[in-house]
Amino acid sequence: MANTMRKILTLINQLPKFMQALLELVYPRICAACGEHLAQQEAVVCLVCTIRLPYTNFHKFDQNPLHKKFWGRINPQYIDSLLYLEKESKTQALLYLLKYHGRQDIGIYLAEQIVKRYLSHPLRQSINAIVCIPLHPLKLKKRGYNQCHSFSYHLSEAWSIPFYPQAIERIENSQSQTGNNRIDRWGNVANIFRVAKPKLLSNKHLLLIDDVVTTGATLEACSLQLLQVENTQLSILSMACKV
Numbered sequence: 001m002a003n004t005m006r007k008i009l010t011l012i013n014q015l016p017k018f019m020q021a022l023l024e025l026v027y028p029r030i031c032a033a034c035g036e037h038l039a040q041q042e043a044v045v046c047l048v049c050t051i052r053l054p055y056t057n058f059h060k061f062d063q064n065p066l067h068k069k070f071w072g073r074i075n076p077q078y079i080d081s082l083l084y085l086e087k088e089s090k091t092q093a094l095l096y097l098l099k100y101h102g103r104q105d106i107g108i109y110l111a112e113q114i115v116k117r118y119l120s121h122p123l124r125q126s127i128n129a130i131v132c133i134p135l136h137p138l139k140l141k142k143r144g145y146n147q148c149h150s151f152s153y154h155l156s157e158a159w160s161i162p163f164y165p166q167a168i169e170r171i172e173n174s175q176s177q178t179g180n181n182r183i184d185r186w187g188n189v190a191n192i193f194r195v196a197k198p199k200l201l202s203n204k205h206l207l208l209i210d211d212v213v214t215t216g217a218t219l220e221a222c223s224l225q226l227l228q229v230e231n232t233q234l235s236i237l238s239m240a241c242k243v
Contacts, residue, residue, distance in 0.1 A: 111158070
């Protein structure tokens with residue numbers, strides 16, 4: 001999936017300049033974060049936005065605000081998020097396009113930012129497999145894709161680590177979490193996940209991926225199921241977070 005999207009972008013960039021100009025008349029190349037036209041050498045997000053996105057830089061510290069969300073509940077080896085999420089922000093614009101408009105090239109772009117930041121991070125050296133928060137089959141059928149997959153696939157390819165998209169199942173189609181407090185969110189997701197393929201995950205350090213961390217209830221519910229698999233360790237990574 002991620003590889004296919006990258007090939008399409010490469011083919012477009014290899015077109016003669018006059019053909020690219022004609023193509024842009026029909027499909028203008030604009031920055032997914034700010035809406036301005038992209039320069040010839042830019043893709044997905046312009047250079048200015050790439051520099052100015054609200055990066056958390058949590059990977060530089062042993063402890064960060066996300067650890068506090070899980071104190072006394074689960075104890076991940078590492079937990080990180082690439083961007084801060086605020087209303088009407090560039091982060092929100094990116095995630096909206098990724099989640100609701102099929103812009104899986106944005107997932108690849110965000111994964112590339114993680115790869116650049118984790119060149120020598122101990123997490124990069126210690127994880128054995130990647131999993132992500134699954135969608136319920138009905139929601140997956142309606143939307144057509146899981147917004148975490150392009151991000152996860154790209155990390156899997158870049159780090160030569162297997163990604164198991166079918167290893168966890170969402171067995172209940174929970175209601176939207178938007179507007180719910182911590183207690184309501186936990187009640188909504190407490191028993192909605194099941195590990196479908198425990199043998200794939202046993203004896204591994206797993207990296208669990210989600211798009212956004214808010215209260216952490218969904219990640220906690222999924223993590224508790226994963227930690228029941230024999231001899232597993234767990235780390236958590238998201239594209240964005242609210243702290």
